[in-house]
Amino acid sequence: MRANMWIAVPLGGVALILGACAGESVPATPTPRASAATAQLTTTVPPSAATTATKSAATAAASATVSTATTATTGSTPAATATTTAPAVRKVNANTATRAEIQAALEAAGVPNASNWSREVVEYRPYAATDTNWSKLRGELAKYNPGPGVVDLIISALER
Amino acid sequence: MGRLDGLSARAGLLALGWLGLTGTVAQLVLDRHWSSFWQLPPWLALIATGFALRLAARAEASSRRLARWLALLVTAIALAGVYFHIEGNYQAGPLDQRFSATWEALPLATRLWTAATQGVGPSPVLASGALVMTALVVVLATGRRAAD
Numbered sequence: 001m002r003a004n005m006w007i008a009v010p011l012g013g014v015a016l017i018l019g020a021c022a023g024e025s026v027p028a029t030p031t032p033r034a035s036a037a038t039a040q041l042t043t044t045v046p047p048s049a050a051t052t053a054t055k056s057a058a059t060a061a062a063s064a065t066v067s068t069a070t071t072a073t074t075g076s077t078p079a080a081t082a083t084t085t086a087p088a089v090r091k092v093n094a095n096t097a098t099r100a101e102i103q104a105a106l107e108a109a110g111v112p113n114a115s116n117w118s119r120e121v122v123e124y125r126p127y128a129a130t131d132t133n134w135s136k137l138r139g140e141l142a143k144y145n146p147g148p149g150v151v152d153l154i155i156s157a158l159e160r
Numbered sequence: 161m162g163r164l165d166g167l168s169a170r171a172g173l174l175a176l177g178w179l180g181l182t183g184t185v186a187q188l189v190l191d192r193h194w195s196s197f198w199q200l201p202p203w204l205a206l207i208a209t210g211f212a213l214r215l216a217a218r219a220e221a222s223s224r225r226l227a228r229w230l231a232l233l234v235t236a237i238a239l240a241g242v243y244f245h246i247e248g249n250y251q252a253g254p255l256d257q258r259f260s261a262t263w264e265a266l267p268l269a270t271r272l273w274t275a276a277t278q279g280v281g282p283s284p285v286l287a288s289g290a291l292v293m294t295a296l297v298v299v300l301a302t303g304r305r306a307a308d
Contacts, residue, residue, distance in 0.1 A: 098251075112260060113254045113255055113260065115257065116251060116252075116254055116255055119251075120255075123196045123198075124195050124196060125196075140195070143282035144252050144255040144256060144281070144282060145255075145256045145257055145258065145280075146255055146256075146257060147257035147260060150257075157215075
């Protein structure tokens with residue numbers, strides 16, 4: 001029994017320490033934590049389709065930013081805007097591409113922290129072809145509290 | 161309250177162990193804790209815990225000794241789980257819109273504390289600690305018997 005106690009006592013100590021370690025963190029910035037749903041619902045707005053960004057009230061904040069920028073662009077060069085198409089984003093296969101390839105595609109799409117996001121994309125493979133809205137990936141990425149539009153930017157660079 | 165004899169105490173501990181095992185399985189199922197390779201080790205630990213609980217109920221000293229070794233393995237996996245959850249949260253810092261612009265500039269201690277207390281990232285830091293408790297129950301249930 002004494003031998004057991006040599007094992008049990010340290011294990012008990014570890015358990016108590018683990019139980020006592022919970023606490024609250026201090027956010028680095030006062031920005032309120034946006035809901036994951038908002039991040040997911042935000043619509044990616046390529047320059048040629050900026051007007052679609054205002055369709056959803058849930059994406060109002062993100063849409064306002066993008067719409068303002070695009071309005072300024074169209075106001076200065078209306079003729080050019082009328083014929084401009086969204087820059088072609090090279091899509092990579094989310095199920096088969098290497099992490100480096102995914103990272104490159106995300107960087108090309110303008111995704112911030114592309115390296116870290118590519119790791120997450122790889123981690124949650126595979127992605128079913130029947131999941132047309134990328135629900136699985138959206139759900140997983142939303143846990144990270146990404147900024148508005150980031151998830152859509154990521155998905156814009158992926159295919160199956 | 162009556163006094164527990166050794167047999168009753170052992171049975172109670174084993175019952176607690178199975179309860180902990182079942183609860184942890186249920187939680188992992190609810191979390192769908194299988195979406196990547198590194199989410200699989202806890203399942204290995206749970207299988208090991210099940211074997212350990214079965215062995216702990218047996219009379220042979222060798223079985224109980226093996227149960228204790230399995231409990232040690234489970235504890236190691238559980239502590240690794242705590243580490244990897246903290247590490248995962250730490251890596252998620254730049255992805256969180258609240259920290260994306262400031263994460264790298266924060267002091268290391270602040271970043272570590274924020275990750276360890278789940279202020280950032282999706283991983284529940286102490287969840288795998290439940291396995292440590294179950295392993296402790298196994299060790300306590302393998303105490304020397306009167307016949308030993």
